Amino acid sequence: MMKNYAHSTRLLVAIDCIIFGFDGEELKLLLIKRRFEPEKGKWSLMGGFVNEEEDLEVGAERILHELTGLHNIYVEQLQTFGKVDRDPVERTLSVVFFALINIHNHDEESVKSHSACWISLKQMPKLIFDHEKMVQIALERLRYKAALHPIGFELLPEQFTIPQLQKLYEAIYDLKLDRRNFSRKILSTGLLLDTGEKNANSATKKAILYRLNKEKYESNFNNFWYFMPVTT
Amino acid sequence: MMKNYAHSTRLLVAIDCIIFGFDGEELKLLLIKRRFEPEKGKWSLMGGFVNEEEDLEVGAERILHELTGLHNIYVEQLQTFGKVDRDPVERTLSVVFFALINIHNHDEESVKSHSACWISLKQMPKLIFDHEKMVQIALERLRYKAALHPIGFELLPEQFTIPQLQKLYEAIYDLKLDRRNFSRKILSTGLLLDTGEKNANSATKKAILYRLNKEKYESNFNNFWYFMPVTT
DNA sequence: CTAATATTGTGTTGTTTTGACACATTTATG
DNA sequence: CATAAATGTGTCAAAACAACACAATATTAG
16 A cells, blocks of 8 residues: 555646537537647647646636636536546546536626627537547536536526527427426526516517526525526 | 747646545545645645646546545546745645545545545534635535535445435535425435335335436536525 | 517416325334 | 234325417507
8 A cells, every 4th residue: 555645646636617608599508729840730638737726616617717808607527537548649538527607707808809699509519638528527516516507508698588588499409399387387487587677678568677586596596496498 | 918828937836626526414525634845644635736738627536546546536626726925835726626435435445545534514624725615616616516416426336315415405505304295305306216126224214216317417417406495 | 550470578388206204014012 | 823013005185297379568660
């Protein structure tokens, strides 16, 4: 048995971030064009190495802020990818986080300066290394969580309508939902507060604008809600 | 921006394993007495460093096998703990896995030789570093998953009775369930196959022994089942 | 000004699922 | 053979759900 840590191998550790956004129609990812070798110029997740004196969550925050200009966004650790040969240069672990942001909130300048783009999940290009696998697992996690917890609101503006929320869920799960049943289910959670206002940008009947009941959202976040129809 | 990896810090990376077992009454953890400094002699999770040419999952398997003598057990990556000061000797990341095993299957010799012990969750001693936090999060994950997926069977013998399964769920969630409703719910999943045999070690009416419908278990594992009563 | 069209809000209905509860059966024990 | 403890199964009312219909609102075309 080892007596101290002297003989153990030290490894490179990266942080990669999967950033989801929703434009009202489609679920999108914020991807960058990699700017150093190897795989320079290829599509990639935003990432960076863990700093010596920095907690993992802080590192994720730093990387997310660097690209989006945002603070205090929804971030969750996904999992760590550690296949020996996942990076051809040198073995590198990647601690992967996924974030949900309001697609209209990001800082255009930072995004431009990183040659980053919002790309629809359905038109995702080839990504470097194992980043596609990361995205796949993140999507599974998003689908999993959004079915049980009111996580979807993180992708919407402060004020939103029920039809918008429904479109979001339909985008996440790539299916159609019954308008009436969805509305009933969402309203029954008590998570929506009527703002009294209506959605101005509508060519037909203007939908009621709601905002999140933050108190209830936070105190009941870890409860199970059943937002999606159960398919057994 | 960095052009290669040369200037980035390399970190020590450990793997720690949370091993759950069930003795028919209580949920237990397999813990070891640490055999090197720092914190020598203190209670700890089983762990080790990641080998240079070893995938993370393989490392977890290796560590689990070293302690229990078992292969092919249920293992899942929990998350990575990376607080800068979590290890006083040197910054060490820990990729944490949790495992579910049949408590009667482990190799007594290996367990003894590691000064390991099955300890009830309710009598858990102080653990080194952030291992208590890891256990707490693993328990949350277990509770989460077991409410939605038929993960509990991993903790039981090949053949089991419905009352045994119920006791397991009651131990996981630390609550009492209605016998009749539980039975109805479990049987309605179609996951249980009647073996035709009955439980011999019973002082009263002998319960029917079931075994898992492996086919259905595997093909439907990622479906949602709702094993636990919903408390909103 | 009105009809047509698109979208939103709300109600109904029959079926299924759930939670609370009761009773009969099995088996070791005295 | 009566008792005690545990197991298997049944009932019933309330709640939740999926499927569906209709009325209200707003824009646009004529």
